[in-house]
Amino acid sequence: MKYRIVAVGKIKAGYLREGIAEYTKRLRPYGGLTVVEVAEAYSPERASAAEIAARVEEEGARLLRHVKPDDHVLLLDIGGALWTSPDWAAHLAEAATAGVGEAVFLIGGAFGVSEALRRRAAARISLGRVTYTHQIARFLVAEQVYRAEKINRHEPYHW
16 A cells, blocks of 8 residues: 655754655555645734634645545544554554555644544544644654554564
8 A cells, every 4th residue: 555644834854854754765665655745824923713714724725635536544633543553553454455545644734634634534643642743743654654564564663
């Protein structure tokens, strides 16, 4: 199965870019991982609730433009389910067995995700009860996908 991360914003920190590149390289034999970045929507520094809501909707629409009808969408959402690494592995194995060609992980921007994204998602995943930047979330998703592949193939993760 192929994997894609579609996320709002660019990775600014070099160490995160390097880490994501490393997991992208490691995932090549397992179907591959691609990363798509969409632009953050503008809102003023002291945005009103309505301006923030409009930003979230706009970013959600930008993310959805990169989702195909047959994609298996997994949304990173603070209100999502807390999955263990074996949960990630089981879910991805089940999707692959069901014939899913590509699993797509959507990562919203600083103000969260839209209801349209929640409706489109096959599952909503939380990375924990703490808040991470969307940049760190992207790295963690890449790592967990790689770990899931290793678990599903009964291969050692640590070398």
